[in-house]
Amino acid sequence: MDEMLKESLDGFDDLWQRVSGGTKTPPERADTYSLEDTLLALIHDETCAAVYSSALARLFPGDDRAVLRRHADEARRHMRRLRAEYFIATGVTAGSNEDCRALDGRLPALRTALLQADKMAERYENASQREEWAPLRELFAAFAADERRRARELRSLIIGKF
Numbered sequence: 001m002d003e004m005l006k007e008s009l010d011g012f013d014d015l016w017q018r019v020s021g022g023t024k025t026p027p028e029r030a031d032t033y034s035l036e037d038t039l040l041a042l043i044h045d046e047t048c049a050a051v052y053s054s055a056l057a058r059l060f061p062g063d064d065r066a067v068l069r070r071h072a073d074e075a076r077r078h079m080r081r082l083r084a085e086y087f088i089a090t091g092v093t094a095g096s097n098e099d100c101r102a103l104d105g106r107l108p109a110l111r112t113a114l115l116q117a118d119k120m121a122e123r124y125e126n127a128s129q130r131e132e133w134a135p136l137r138e139l140f141a142a143f144a145a146d147e148r149r150r151a152r153e154l155r156s157l158i159i160g161k162f
Contacts, residue, residue, distance in 0.1 A: 035089055036089065036090055039085060039086040039094065040094055042078075042082050043079055043082045043083055043086065046075045046078045046079035046082060047075075047079050049071070050073075050079060051072075053068050053069070053071040053072035053075060054069070054072040056068045057072060081162070083162050084159040084161070087107070087111065087162070088114065088155065091108065091111060107158065107161055110154055110158050110161075113150075114151055114154040117147050117148075117150040117154060120143075121144045121147035121151060124140045124141070124144035124147060125144045128140035128141040128144060
């Protein structure tokens with residue numbers, strides 16, 4: 001849940017008691033975690049931090065400017081990584097700023113290959129855990145490790161595109 005929303009809901013129980021005359025209980029708040037919402041909020045925050053630091057850097061000379069530019073660069077790097085993680089999780093690009101590039105067919109294909117490698121690794125791991133015959137169990141475990149390596153490599157390729 002967005003921090004600003006949480007802060008605005010603090011004290012709601014007291015307000016509800018005053019409005020309802022203290023006779024009813026307030027509705028139960030669902031405090032659920034959503035990866036997509038969290039990533040979108042962080043992308044927004046990092047984008048704003050990059051823009052703000054860049055603007056400040058133009059106002060200050062010398063070493064101060066260098067520090068502020070470094071902060072802006074770090075925020076942009078964080079934002080690009082978060083955008084990559086959002087794409088991997090959802091298949092949708094998020095955020096709009098000067099660094100956004102059009103999504104071409106290669107990126108979704110890489111994501112599909114990543115998801116397939118993850119699924120295959122899980123299947124091999126499950127088979128390895130269930131198999132009683134040691135040589136086959138070891139083969140499944142080795143193949144699972146190969147698929148995990150492929151997934152890491154594909155993930156790095158995707159992240160490098162953002």
